[in-house]
Amino acid sequence: MKELLKQKEISILAIILLIGAVLSFVSPVFLTVGNFLDIIEGNVVLGILAIGMTLIIITSDIDVSVAAVTTAVAVSIGYLFTYLPDSWISVLLLFLIAPVIGLVMGLVNGLLVSIIEIPAIVVTLGTLNIIAGIVLYITNGNYINSTSFPTSFMEFANYELLGIPILIYLLAIVAIGTWYILKHTLIGRSVLAIGGNTQSSVRVGIDYKKVKLFVFAYMGVLAGIAAIAQTAYTKAVDPNGMLGLELTVIAAVVLGGANIHGGRGSVHGTLLGVLLLAIMQNGMILARIDTYWQNVVTGAIIVIAVSYDHISYKRSQDKLAKIEVEA
Amino acid sequence: MKLSKESILGLIALGTFLLLALIAPGFLSSNNITSMMFQLPEFGLIALAMMVVIVTGGIDLSITYIAALSGVGAALMLTNGYGILPAIIVAIFFALACGAFNGFVISKIGVSPILVTLGTMVLFEGIILAITKGNSISGFSDGYSLIGNGYYLGLVPLSIVIFVLFAIITAILLSKTSWGRSVYMYGSNETATLFSGVKNSRVLMKVYLYASLLAAISAIIMTSRYNSVKVDLGSSYLLQSVAAAVLGGTNIHGGYGKVIGTVYAVMIFQFIRNGLNLLGFHSSLVDVVIGAILILVLAMNFFSDKFKKVAETRKAEKAA
Numbered sequence: 001m002k003e004l005l006k007q008k009e010i011s012i013l014a015i016i017l018l019i020g021a022v023l024s025f026v027s028p029v030f031l032t033v034g035n036f037l038d039i040i041e042g043n044v045v046l047g048i049l050a051i052g053m054t055l056i057i058i059t060s061d062i063d064v065s066v067a068a069v070t071t072a073v074a075v076s077i078g079y080l081f082t083y084l085p086d087s088w089i090s091v092l093l094l095f096l097i098a099p100v101i102g103l104v105m106g107l108v109n110g111l112l113v114s115i116i117e118i119p120a121i122v123v124t125l126g127t128l129n130i131i132a133g134i135v136l137y138i139t140n141g142n143y144i145n146s147t148s149f150p151t152s153f154m155e156f157a158n159y160e161l162l163g164i165p166i167l168i169y170l171l172a173i174v175a176i177g178t179w180y181i182l183k184h185t186l187i188g189r190s191v192l193a194i195g196g197n198t199q200s201s202v203r204v205g206i207d208y209k210k211v212k213l214f215v216f217a218y219m220g221v222l223a224g225i226a227a228i229a230q231t232a233y234t235k236a237v238d239p240n241g242m243l244g245l246e247l248t249v250i251a252a253v254v255l256g257g258a259n260i261h262g263g264r265g266s267v268h269g270t271l272l273g274v275l276l277l278a279i280m281q282n283g284m285i286l287a288r289i290d291t292y293w294q295n296v297v298t299g300a301i302i303v304i305a306v307s308y309d310h311i312s313y314k315r316s317q318d319k320l321a322k323i324e325v326e327a
Numbered sequence: 328m329k330l331s332k333e334s335i336l337g338l339i340a341l342g343t344f345l346l347l348a349l350i351a352p353g354f355l356s357s358n359n360i361t362s363m364m365f366q367l368p369e370f371g372l373i374a375l376a377m378m379v380v381i382v383t384g385g386i387d388l389s390i391t392y393i394a395a396l397s398g399v400g401a402a403l404m405l406t407n408g409y410g411i412l413p414a415i416i417v418a419i420f421f422a423l424a425c426g427a428f429n430g431f432v433i434s435k436i437g438v439s440p441i442l443v444t445l446g447t448m449v450l451f452e453g454i455i456l457a458i459t460k461g462n463s464i465s466g467f468s469d470g471y472s473l474i475g476n477g478y479y480l481g482l483v484p485l486s487i488v489i490f491v492l493f494a495i496i497t498a499i500l501l502s503k504t505s506w507g508r509s510v511y512m513y514g515s516n517e518t519a520t521l522f523s524g525v526k527n528s529r530v531l532m533k534v535y536l537y538a539s540l541l542a543a544i545s546a547i548i549m550t551s552r553y554n555s556v557k558v559d560l561g562s563s564y565l566l567q568s569v570a571a572a573v574l575g576g577t578n579i580h581g582g583y584g585k586v587i588g589t590v591y592a593v594m595i596f597q598f599i600r601n602g603l604n605l606l607g608f609h610s611s612l613v614d615v616v617i618g619a620i621l622i623l624v625l626a627m628n629f630f631s632d633k634f635k636k637v638a639e640t641r642k643a644e645k646a647a
Binding site for chain 1: 432436437441442446451452457461566579612614619621622
């Protein structure tokens with residue numbers, strides 16, 4: 001039990017429950033199944049991207065191009081719709097094509113980071129500029145609305161299984177898949193090892209470049225899936241719709257307990273981080289807080305959360321040092 | 328002959344200038360040169376601020392919102408009938424307050440800069456929104472608009488004079504004062520710096536204060552030039568300023584970075600932006616070119632380093 005309480009994820013869960021308890025008093029709508037499904041469905045894209053970002057942050061890197069990559073894939077999907085026949089096969093085909101487009105862009109990032117050894121923040125800053133620029137040039141900033149979408153895709157987007165929207169299943173599949181990779185595969189364990197201690201992990205024979213390439217490629221694939229989710233959720237392709245989302249994604253991952261210096265992070269933690277941001281957003285609307293003040297609250301909570309986390313981390317480190325001295 | 332990183336960048340800047348002068352019609356006209364001089368300072372100051380922070384191994388994602396908030400401060404004073412000087416003082420005060428907050432959380436609590444400034448970025452944006460309700464504040468006095476639009480001695484834009492002045496001040500502070508040396512030391516090895524008797528937290532605090540001061544100066548120039556202020560004042564400069572600092576040779580992990588390199592990088596960006604515009608390129612393609620240059624230059628650094636290493640080992644083998 002003590003072990004469990006020490007886990008970072010538990011403290012995030014506690015914050016979420018606290019906010020949830022307050023909100024359920026403030027608004028009777030908050031604690032309804034419908035509201036919860038809305039909250040989750042509205043944050044599927046953020047969730048998928050944050051899961052991919054978790055792997056990158058665990059290896060102590062960062063990817064600021066995610067929103068641009070997702071937008072690029074979404075725009076490609078929008079153009080593809082005019083060529084695809086109107087049947088279920090197109091939707092399946094989409095799930096093959098979109099991740100591949102994302103994968104290619106992720107591989108470019110990954111190759112530049114692992115082979116050319118440019119710091120990830122600089123590489124992704126560069127690709128962010130390049131991809132976003134090309135997308136704006138091609139689309140001219142105009143968005144593609146659902147009239148050109150095949151009806152089969154619209155059916156997919158509105159599909160509900162057992163009363164739960166299909167997109168939530170998509171997020172669940174991505175989350176479970178990634179959790180499995182991190183926990184039970186060689187490459188997943190290598191990701192954690194590299195983040196924990198790069199030098200030692202290289203010495204035990206982990207291929208550093210391969211792991212770096214993998215995390216960025218995986219991020220690309222997830223960006224492709226997120227693009228489908230975004231298109232299905234908004235029923236439109238907006239080239240400017242995800243401007244600045246990359247920073248929200250990073251915030252969610254960090255709130256979820258991943259260490260920006262690497263080595264620490266988990267899929268369920270990240271999901272809790274996403275949930276925290278989502279509930280705050282939803283709660284502030286339900287509590288009728290002035291829209292203009294919402295960012296103040298969100299920003300303050302992020303600063304407080306990361307500070308609190310760091311202070312408790314420092315305390316635990318201090319304790320560790322003491323034990324060593326006494327022994 | 329061995330050229331430093333910065334001199335090579337200077338040559339690249341000169342090369343871009345000459346190339347664009349040849350192919351872009353009207354690039355060399357006095358009108359165009361002046362307009363470039365009017366556009367450069369606001370971005371240049373933000374890039375310098377970002378550079379100083381990056382030298383310590385950090386990053387300041389809130390810098391453009393600090394600038395916007397300080398612009399709002401100046402605008403509130405001006406529209407309420409105060410003079411120019413009080414407005415400037417309030418602008419600087421607002422920025423320093425933001426910088427002090429960042430500095431406090433980063434240096435005293437010790438949270439990593441990217442996380443703190445990610446949070447304060449949202450926080451400051453929220454404060455601006457709460458003050459302005461998302462509207463823009465505009466209509467300043469003529470005297471104030473001279474800062475961004477006026478000429479010094481009737482020849483050079485006043486704003487570029489301010490920029491050069493602050494670039495020189497930054498260079499002197501970084502290379503000639505003990506604070507500046509500690510900034511580089513902290514950037515290359517935090518622990519060693521602490522053990523050699525430097526008060527790390529004080530050095531860091533000053534870094535974030537100085538960066539926010541530069542942001543305030545940039546904000547004053549921007550508000551004066553546009554004659555209005557909104558929540559997104561200068562926000563497009565955020566990632567660009569990181570790009571400029573890095574292109575200027577600043578090590579993203581800290582410990583190295585020179586003012587002149589960043590100035591050259593800012594100039595290259597300005598030339599390209601302006602030149603491609605004159606050539607009739609779509610404005611979004613400028614971003615593509617800047618992104619490509621950023622990656623190319625760093626890839627070239629990597630290959631030249633590798634080439635040097637290969638050459639050195641060969642030499643060593645021959646000697647053996």
